[in-house]
Amino acid sequence: MIGQSTKRREDLRLLRGRGQYVDDLDLPGVASMAVVRSTQPHARILGIDTAEAAAAPGVVGVFTAADLAEINQPWPVHLSNAALRPNEQRTLPVDKVRYVGELVAVVVAETRYQAEDACELVAVDYEPLPGSGHLSVSRDLPVPIHEDLGDNVAAHAVQTTGDVDAALAGAPRVLRETFSINRGGGHSMEGRAVAARYDRALGQFLVWDATQVPHQARALMAELYGVPQDRVRVIAPPDVGGGFGPKAGKYPEEILVPWLAKLLDRPVKFVEDRYEHFVSCTQEHLQLHRVEVAYDDDGMLLGLRDVFEHDTGAYASSLIVPLIAGTTVPGPYRIPALHIEFTSWFTNKVPSSAVRGAGRPQGVFVMERVMDRIADDLGLDPAEVRARNLIPADAFPYPVGLTFRDGSPLTYDSGNYPGLLEKGMAEIDYAGQRERQAQRRREGALRGIGVSVAVEGVGLGPFEGATVRMESTGRVTVVLGAPPQGQGFETTYAQICADALGVDQDTVDVVTGDTGTIAYGVGTFASRVMATAGPATAAGAREVRDKLFRSVAAVLEASPEDLEIRDGAVAVRGTDVAMPLAQAARMSNVGAPGVTMPAGTVAGLTATAYFNPASAGYSSSVQICVVEVDAETGEVEIVDWVVGHDCGTVINPLLVEGQVLGGVAHGLSNALYEESLYTDEGVPVTTSFLDYPIPSARELPRIRLYDQQTPSPLNPLGVKGAGEAGTLGVPAVIVSAVEDALRPHGVRIDTCPLSPGLLGDLISDAQTDAQNEARTEARTDTAATAGI
Amino acid sequence: MTTSTTTHTIDLTVNGIPRQVTVEPRTLLADTLRTQLRLTGTHLGCEHGVCGACTVLVDGEPARSCLLFTVSLVGRSVETVESLEEPGGRLNPLQQSFQDHHGLQCGFCTPGILMSLTALLRDEPHPDEGRVRDQVQGHICRCTGYQQLVDAALAVSDEDAEVAP
Ligand code: FES
Ligand code: FES
Numbered sequence: 001m002i003g004q005s006t007k008r009r010e011d012l013r014l015l016r017g018r019g020q021y022v023d024d025l026d027l028p029g030v031a032s033m034a035v036v037r038s039t040q041p042h043a044r045i046l047g048i049d050t051a052e053a054a055a056a057p058g059v060v061g062v063f064t065a066a067d068l069a070e071i072n073q074p075w076p077v078h079l080s081n082a083a084l085r086p087n088e089q090r091t092l093p094v095d096k097v098r099y100v101g102e103l104v105a106v107v108v109a110e111t112r113y114q115a116e117d118a119c120e121l122v123a124v125d126y127e128p129l130p131g132s133g134h135l136s137v138s139r140d141l142p143v144p145i146h147e148d149l150g151d152n153v154a155a156h157a158v159q160t161t162g163d164v165d166a167a168l169a170g171a172p173r174v175l176r177e178t179f180s181i182n183r184g185g186g187h188s189m190e191g192r193a194v195a196a197r198y199d200r201a202l203g204q205f206l207v208w209d210a211t212q213v214p215h216q217a218r219a220l221m222a223e224l225y226g227v228p229q230d231r232v233r234v235i236a237p238p239d240v241g242g243g244f245g246p247k248a249g250k251y252p253e254e255i256l257v258p259w260l261a262k263l264l265d266r267p268v269k270f271v272e273d274r275y276e277h278f279v280s281c282t283q284e285h286l287q288l289h290r291v292e293v294a295y296d297d298d299g300m301l302l303g304l305r306d307v308f309e310h311d312t313g314a315y316a317s318s319l320i321v322p323l324i325a326g327t328t329v330p331g332p333y334r335i336p337a338l339h340i341e342f343t344s345w346f347t348n349k350v351p352s353s354a355v356r357g358a359g360r361p362q363g364v365f366v367m368e369r370v371m372d373r374i375a376d377d378l379g380l381d382p383a384e385v386r387a388r389n390l391i392p393a394d395a396f397p398y399p400v401g402l403t404f405r406d407g408s409p410l411t412y413d414s415g416n417y418p419g420l421l422e423k424g425m426a427e428i429d430y431a432g433q434r435e436r437q438a439q440r441r442r443e444g445a446l447r448g449i450g451v452s453v454a455v456e457g458v459g460l461g462p463f464e465g466a467t468v469r470m471e472s473t474g475r476v477t478v479v480l481g482a483p484p485q486g487q488g489f490e491t492t493y494a495q496i497c498a499d500a501l502g503v504d505q506d507t508v509d510v511v512t513g514d515t516g517t518i519a520y521g522v523g524t525f526a527s528r529v530m531a532t533a534g535p536a537t538a539a540g541a542r543e544v545r546d547k548l549f550r551s552v553a554a555v556l557e558a559s560p561e562d563l564e565i566r567d568g569a570v571a572v573r574g575t576d577v578a579m580p581l582a583q584a585a586r587m588s589n590v591g592a593p594g595v596t597m598p599a600g601t602v603a604g605l606t607a608t609a610y611f612n613p614a615s616a617g618y619s620s621s622v623q624i625c626v627v628e629v630d631a632e633t634g635e636v637e638i639v640d641w642v643v644g645h646d647c648g649t650v651i652n653p654l655l656v657e658g659q660v661l662g663g664v665a666h667g668l669s670n671a672l673y674e675e676s677l678y679t680d681e682g683v684p685v686t687t688s689f690l691d692y693p694i695p696s697a698r699e700l701p702r703i704r705l706y707d708q709q710t711p712s713p714l715n716p717l718g719v720k721g722a723g724e725a726g727t728l729g730v731p732a733v734i735v736s737a738v739e740d741a742l743r744p745h746g747v748r749i750d751t752c753p754l755s756p757g758l759l760g761d762l763i764s765d766a767q768t769d770a771q772n773e774a775r776t777e778a779r780t781d782t783a784a785t786a787g788i
Numbered sequence: 789m790t791t792s793t794t795t796h797t798i799d800l801t802v803n804g805i806p807r808q809v810t811v812e813p814r815t816l817l818a819d820t821l822r823t824q825l826r827l828t829g830t831h832l833g834c835e836h837g838v839c840g841a842c843t844v845l846v847d848g849e850p851a852r853s854c855l856l857f858t859v860s861l862v863g864r865s866v867e868t869v870e871s872l873e874e875p876g877g878r879l880n881p882l883q884q885s886f887q888d889h890h891g892l893q894c895g896f897c898t899p900g901i902l903m904s905l906t907a908l909l910r911d912e913p914h915p916d917e918g919r920v921r922d923q924v925q926g927h928i929c930r931c932t933g934y935q936q937l938v939d940a941a942l943a944v945s946d947e948d949a950e951v952a953p
Contacts, residue, residue, distance in 0.1 A: 007887050014895030015883040017829015017869035021896065024828035113814070189833040189841055189896040189930050241831070241896030242930050274834040486894025486931050658890045658936055665933030689838035689928070697934035698925040726933075 005654035019239035022193035034115035038097035041131030041348035041682030053121040058114030065092035079318035083157040098314035101279025133678035135345040161401025162337025167303025171294030185283035190241020191272030198262035213523030236483030236513030243485035245354035282353035285311035303337035323405040328363025348682030368732035408615035448741025452732035458721030459531025463612035468540035470605035474582030481521020483513025500541035527721025543607035554600025634759035649718035663726020671734035803871040818853035829869040840927035843900035869899035891940035893931035
């Protein structure tokens with residue numbers, strides 16, 4: 001039932017090693033596809049020689065753009081935006097490669113070992129061009145990455161509200177800062193994976209795809225194959241080993257595997273390995289923000305201008321990440337005038353797209369650095385500066401004055417930011433922590449306390465749907481278009497359905513992510529499914545309940561209002577007159593062939609409901625973290641950490657806790673550990689977990705959670721989203737805490753991630769500066785005494 | 789030379805059952821388990837020995853099956869996640885505790901972690917939080933942040949096990 005920490009039913013198979021991830025599927029006769037990837041960041045393809053590979057043991061076929069011209073037309077634009085310049089992407093590049101890792105040719109062989117062996121025999125003749133591994137290099141690249149565009153600008157967009165120039169000109173105080181933040185990949189533990197067979201009897205491609213967006217994948221495949229959508233059935237298996245954003249992208253391998261299965265008349269599969277995940281799965285790259293902030297002597301914000309640059313990699317199919325980053329900047333604060341502007345640059349890197357947070361961590365980082373700087377400037381406590389500027393609890397719905405990435409006005413639906421912050425300060429004993437910090441400083445320790453407050457656009461449209469069916473077994477089936485990647489949909493949507501229908505949740509089965517079972521769907525991303533599929537499930541269940549009651553009432557000669565569901569039957573309240581659910585379902589769903597149904601009964605105990613929210617909703621979070629920094633090694637030790645989260649009504653507290661804790665871990669990894677590095681020319685240098693650390697249970701501290709529930713008015717369940725909540729405030733809170741810890745050294749931190757090496761450098765630079773200053777002062781003093 | 793065609797037939801024990809497999813010298817244990825023996829509970833997350841997803845027990849000790857050549861396992865005993873459940877498919881106490889504490893999300897890393905913890909709990913039935921974290925530090929889990937799976941292991945270790953504040 002809603003609000004109950006129901007244990008997950010998925011676990012029963014996963015814990016016994018009986019999950020069915022794509023690579024586990026039993027597909028007799030399946031051949032393996034392996035990929036020849038570009039070794040060049042930027043180069044013309046002069047020729048590809050596949051002869052030797054084609055003759056290698058076990059090889060079934062080798063395919064290049066020339067072999068597959070039929071399906072190699074340019075991809076349709078994924079999410080068009082007037083600001084986004086058209087940049088052509090095809091399944092197989094025809095004339096040039098634009099990043100190391102780009103798919104150039106594929107080999108299909110009996111085994112993966114053989115397919116990989118043969119890939120090494122494919123000879124690609126390249127004419128290298130100068131490449132760009134940094135947006136600053138892209139500015140002057142002699143040959144643009146998309147040559148028809150004339151330069152490397154992918155997009156430029158501006159949004160404003162109020163008069164920022166006037167605010168900056170007239171403000172008592174103005175700060176100008178530059179912040180940079182680099183994130184990394186999704187690194188779901190299961191890589192991308194797709195398997196397919198072509199069913200000749202049905203004339204249908206059957207595709208098992210570890211994707212977050214099966215209906216979108218179907219649409220792209222059908223379009224490129226030139227077939228109606230119902231000739232492609234995409235199934236995102238119930239077991240997908242994590243998604244985190246990148247699996248919401250579309251990839252050439254997804255197009256090739258089903259097509260080759262048809263061409264070769266046998267099942268084909270592709271499973272990405274970790275190296276391929278590093279070089280060919282979308283990730284987030286650098287953003288560089290130049291911020292000007294106007295405020296008064298009390299620290300009240302008057303206006304903010306953020307002009308930033310975004311590295312979008314080699315192709316841009318949408319502006320999701322920079323749009324979200326920019327509109328996340330204002331966060332929970334009242335800012336009368338805003339100017340948000342970005343330029344998105346093509347670079348010779350794997351394309352950038354959403355990774356858990358999708359631009360939000362960057363936006364929060366920028367705003368929270370600003371709040372810390374204002375506090376510093378005015379000698380105020382950082383929590384106090386935040387508290388003063390928070391949007392009050394009675395100001396909702398609160399229009400920020402910008403447009404969110406869903407196309408609707410950036411208007412916060414509900415929340416209580418002051419309440420969430422106060423609760424967090426009480427939870428960690430903020431005043432006590434400041435005293436202990438002073439004490440530890442006297443003892444010589446570098447202890448700091450960081451605060452971050454964040455608002456998160458969630459529950460994005462357009463819609464999600466659910467079909468609810470009362471089966472002839474008396475059990476209930478819920479069919480969702482959106483697939484899970486570990487979130488526990490089979491459990492939570494059973495809870496929602498059971499609650500609305502009035503049955504035991506253990507009698508509800510949930511089917512997900514199969515385009516063959518529900519006509520339309522959008523997918524799992526942007527913390528959106530609960531706020532769309534949740535209300536759809538409840539609405540479908542209520543409709544089935546209504547049909548069931550009307551039907552049974554007609555037969556039992558009772559009024560529907562007098563019925564209830566009790567012990568697997570529809571019963572007349574207060575009596576033992578009842579009809580088992582199975583019987584009711586058979587009556588409505590099967591009937592007696594050729595025989596008229598009893599008067600008043602309803603045919604088909606099923607309902608399909610779609611829910612399209614009026615706009616995105618807005619979750620919020622507060623993080624307060626206490627750290628100690630080792631000045632020698634640059635190591636950051638986390639002493640205490642509280643995270644508070646408000647995602648409206650909570651369906652399953654245990655699972656939401658899991659989402660938040662996992663999100664925090666991802667954020668900490670972004671803040672202190674992982675960073676994708678490239679040479680200036682665009683050669684990736686971090687391509688294994690050996691040079692790209694992800695923290696283990698040793699590095700992850702214990703995190704204390706608290707919650708607040710401010711229901712959303714945007715849907716009948718009052719739910720928002722929780723999937724990314726933990727992540728977005730973490731880079732901000734960690735840098736805030738570390739900078740606070742290093743305050744005695746005068747260290748300023750404008751960048752994230754903070755590797756131990758970088759921190760060590762910042763500390764030793766600050767120490768050198770201090771020594772130089774001391775020396776200069778000493779000299780001045782000497783000079784003064786000497787009477788010079 | 790990138791391909792090897794010679795094969796070897798070897799005997800080993802997998803989950804208590806004697807098995808005979810024919811493999812190339814380069815065939816990795818993970819692939820033998822998954823492909824030939826259809827024991828797909830052992831997962832591959834990195835194939836370079838870092839993530840721990842492929843962890844199985846070899847003669848009782850945790851080992852990364854993505855780094856072991858099957859030919860090196862003549863006469864050895866391998867245990868995989870499929871061996872953990874109790875009769876009738878019921879969860880064993882560690883598995884049950886993982887469910888109770890929501891110690892897994894996508895479940896991809898979980899079999900490897902269960903195998904490492906199984907080895908620990910056999911040697912040391914009552915590990916404290918530090919020991920549990922040390923034992924699983926060779927595993928990457930991208931979903932959970934580890935806290936709930938550490939709690940799951942601690943609950944099996946001892947109901948009174950000390951949980952650091
Ligand atoms: S797959 Fe073996 S350690 Fe990652
Ligand atoms: S549960 Fe998904 S990686 Fe651990």
